[in-house]
Amino acid sequence: MSSAVARAGVAGEHGLEPLPASFVDVLDAFEVHLRDGLGRSQHTVRAYTGDVERLLRFARRQGATDVADLDLADLRGWLAVEAAGGRARSTLARRAAAARVFTAWAFKRGYLPADPGDRLATPASHRSLPGVLKQREAAALLDVATTAADDGDPVHLRDRLVLELLYATGMRVGELVGLDVDDVDQHRRTVRVLGKGRKERTVPYGVPAQDALGAWLADGRPRLATPASGPALLLGARGGRLDQRTARDVVHRMLRHVPDAPDLGPHGLRHSAATHLLEGGADLRSVQEMLGHATLATTQIYTHVSVERLRSTYEQAHPRA
Numbered sequence: 224m225s226s227a228v229a230r231a232g233v234a235g236e237h238g239l240e241p242l243p244a245s246f247v248d249v250l251d252a253f254e255v256h257l258r259d260g261l262g263r264s265q266h267t268v269r270a271y272t273g274d275v276e277r278l279l280r281f282a283r284r285q286g287a288t289d290v291a292d293l294d295l296a297d298l299r300g301w302l303a304v305e306a307a308g309g310r311a312r313s314t315l316a317r318r319a320a321a322a323r324v325f326t327a328w329a330f331k332r333g334y335l336p337a338d339p340g341d342r343l344a345t346p347a348s349h350r351s352l353p354g355v356l357k358q359r360e361a362a363a364l365l366d367v368a369t370t371a372a373d374d375g376d377p378v379h380l381r382d383r384l385v386l387e388l389l390y391a392t393g394m395r396v397g398e399l400v401g402l403d404v405d406d407v408d409q410h411r412r413t414v415r416v417l418g419k420g421r422k423e424r425t426v427p428y429g430v431p432a433q434d435a436l437g438a439w440l441a442d443g444r445p446r447l448a449t450p451a452s453g454p455a456l457l458l459g460a461r462g463g464r465l466d467q468r469t470a471r472d473v474v475h476r477m478l479r480h481v482p483d484a485p486d487l488g489p490h491g492l493r494h495s496a497a498t499h500l501l502e503g504g505a506d507l508r509s510v511q512e513m514l515g516h517a518t519l520a521t522t523q524i525y526t527h528v529s530v531e532r533l534r535s536t537y538e539q540a541h542p543r544a
Contacts, residue, residue, distance in 0.1 A: 246279050249290045249334055256328055262421040264397070274321035277301070290329060295339040298322055302343075319343060356495040358502070360484045361390055365431065367480045372438065378460055380435075380443030382473045385457065385465075387435040389474070389489050391428040392416070393496035393514050396489035400465045403454035407436065418515035426513050 242250070253275060257268045281301040282293050301322075306315055326340030356364065365386055372383040388399060398416045406415040412433055413425050449462030457465035471488045478484050485491070493514070500510050511519050 240280070240283065242276070242279060242283065243288070245289055246283070249329065250276060250279065252332070253325055253328060257324075262419075264419065270317065271321040271324065274318045275325045277305075277318075278322055278325070290334045291336060293326070293329075293335060293339065295342055298326075298339055298343050354485050354487050354491050354494065355498045356484060356487065356491065358499055360481055361492075361495055361499065363481045364477055364484065365390065367477055369435075371477075372435075375442060377439075377443035377446040380439045381447070381457060381465070382477070384432070384435040384439045384443075385470055385473050386477060386492070387432040388414070388428065389470075389492040390496050391432040392426040393493045393500075393510075394426065395493060395515075396467050396470050398515075399489070400457060400467055400470055402456040404440075404456050405454060407456065409433065409436065416515065419517075422515065424512065424515050 250272060254268060254272045257263045257271055258265075263271070278298070278301050279287075279290070279293075281304065282297045285297055285300065287293060287297065298319075302315060302319060305318060310318075323340035323343055326335060326338050326343075329335040330338035365383075368379075368383040368386045372379040385399065388394065389396070392414060394414075394416050395418070398418055401417060402414065408414070411427075412429070413427050416424050416426055418424060444456075444458060447458045447460065447462050452458055452462050453464070455464035457470075459465050459469060474489050474492060475486060478486060487495075497510050497514060500513070501507070507519060
């Protein structure tokens with residue numbers, strides 16, 4: 224329901240009152256701001272505009288006739304209704320964040336006389352510890368991929384590189400499939416990554432990933448490439464740029480060959496890379512820069528992962544635990 228038509232008219236077919244045209248115009252302008260002004264991902268744009276649409280529908284039911292009528296009571300009342308509906312704390316936190324981004328933007332654009340979101344508290348979000356591989360499980364996973372690639376099959380060579388780069392750099396799967404050949408500096412063993420908000424960072428990778436990259440560029444990519452491949456580093460079986468779904472499938476499929484390993488996707492390898500870096504003595508700031516986190520607070524969850532694993536080891540091994 225992201226289009227103006229759906230918001231203004233077709234919404235009625237789903238049991239929702241159509242939003243007034245003035246609300247629709249502001250919501251569509253906000254969507255453009257998220258996508259083109261802030262460079263947010265398609266997923267974030269869809270989530271935030273959906274949240275704000277829910278907020279505006281709530282305000283409309285409370286009697287608002289214009290976006291300028293939106294106030295702090297509307298924001299708090301909306302979140303209270305969402306909480307009463309059983310929404311997870313993480314969902315409530317995201318919706319509060321979406322509301323604050325919207326009201327700050329609307330105030331700057333003159334749609335609101337003041338910014339009510341500036342006084343909106345964020346619902347506490349319980350951050351569960353991300354699933355990670357043990358270091359030996361990560362090593363076993365990459366051994367599986369290397370062994371599979373020994374047959375020289377270009378898809379197997381690609382799959383090995385997918386796993387090596389995800390674990391070596393901690394990049395997101397969307398960042399991985401977006402890489403072009405020129406983004407990799409083999410001499411310096413670094414890769415240029417375009418992250419969230421179109422922010423660019425340079426991330427190092429190790430010798431095993433370099434070996435996988437060399438094999439792919441020499442013997443894999445040329446055999447899959449077509450005129451439509453363009454500059455894409457990683458290719459699908461038909462020569463187009465590798466898609467995220469295929470990359471996720473590679474990780475899940477390969478992990479099935481590692482005994483007792485959890486079933487993780489690409490983000491699990493990102494979590495694992497960060498955790499293993501900290502366990503190896505890397506400082507938090509360096510890990511933050513490598514992962515492309517905007518704030519150190521996001522990176523700090525990995526310290527909790529490491530402490531939790533240390534506690535588990537302690538309880539199993541210490542005689543007076």
